[in-house]
Amino acid sequence: MTNRATRTPSERIGPDVLTAAREILDDEGPDGFTVRAIAQRANVAPMAIYNHFDGVNGVLEALWIEGFEKFLDALTFETGDSDDDLLRTAVAYRSFALENRGLYTVMFMHRFRGFQPSIAAAQLAAQTYQTLVDSVGRCQQNGLFANTAASDAAQVIWSACHGYVSLELLGINFAADRDATYQLLLTTLRDGFR
């Protein structure tokens, strides 16, 4: 409910809108993601979304960038034990997706009407992939992934993790124990690459 008398300070509008947008995606999925709904939840005028972002697509772009920055951070481990780092990365991949359904939906699942990430935003996605490639590369010095290009192994791992969590988010993951089956996925990949 927008309060007619009060007025949100400029510097709060950006964060408030993004938080509201993220919450709506988390709670209702893409269906509830409308200009008016976001503005109402952020306690802000619908116009604010055009003054502070480039409309709905601008909000999506901002969420995309925020998402990949958080994602990159969540996936990065450098403890010195590269095999363990990679395992942690894979586990963190799923945790991030489950804890940030909305962001993950924007980043990897739903095609929002008329939205296409900018070049810079797309590069952020590529950078995240590169992090995974680097992590695989460090493992190669220990003998793991000896017979494959790091980029190919990274693509395989990413695909498997993404597939598992995206089916989970869609509600069509039939595993009895989802944590355990994700572990099975990871150990199967590790053994398969040996």
Added chain:
Amino acid sequence: MTNRATRTPSERIGPDVLTAAREILDDEGPDGFTVRAIAQRANVAPMAIYNHFDGVNGVLEALWIEGFEKFLDALTFETGDSDDDLLRTAVAYRSFALENRGLYTVMFMHRFRGFQPSIAAAQLAAQTYQTLVDSVGRCQQNGLFANTAASDAAQVIWSACHGYVSLELLGINFAADRDATYQLLLTTLRDGFR
């Protein structure tokens, strides 16, 4: 362009609408999927989509069912060599997705506004999964997947295949040789499960 003078026979409307809907999804993705666009492409009045289907959601439901029936058929192999059958199934999984982008999008990727498959339609999806579980089960008699429940192994395989092709359809698969990297994914899983 709807031709004012002519009138489409009743029995052609259903198939024509579904074909047009599939083509629009293949060509333009979810963005172009509107009642008016479908009707125009099918050379049919917009009203036909309400008389013959339950609106847009009815068309999606029909595509979902059509998709899973074709998918189930494409994935089924029983040559007697169960290990080879499973490999063929996995290869066919990707081929189906690439050749039926629109159907695959409806089935596994995009959340269309207000659409939820019926119970019967959801059971079709579960039945497809069951086919994969059965295929894995037959392999267990040869010693493959000896240490895991067939349903868990099936979930792992499905996840990996889905992840690979959905990233591919989204345009964020970075593999240099996509066919070869899909093969790498499959052999890695096979070796990992041994």
Added chain:
DNA sequence: GACAAGTATAGAACAATGTTCTACAGTTGT
């Protein structure tokens, strides 16, 4: 403290969408 500039707001307005309703006219079965 007062004023001017900046900017958040409400509300109207437009196009595109899903959907419903109605009058009309082509098609088909008897």
Added chain:
DNA sequence: ACAACTGTAGAACATTGTTCTATACTTGTC
């Protein structure tokens, strides 16, 4: 030939993204 069926066009409505305008609140400056 006629009646029942049903596909069609078109208007109409609610909801959506978007733009525009007038108003009024805030803030920086004197």
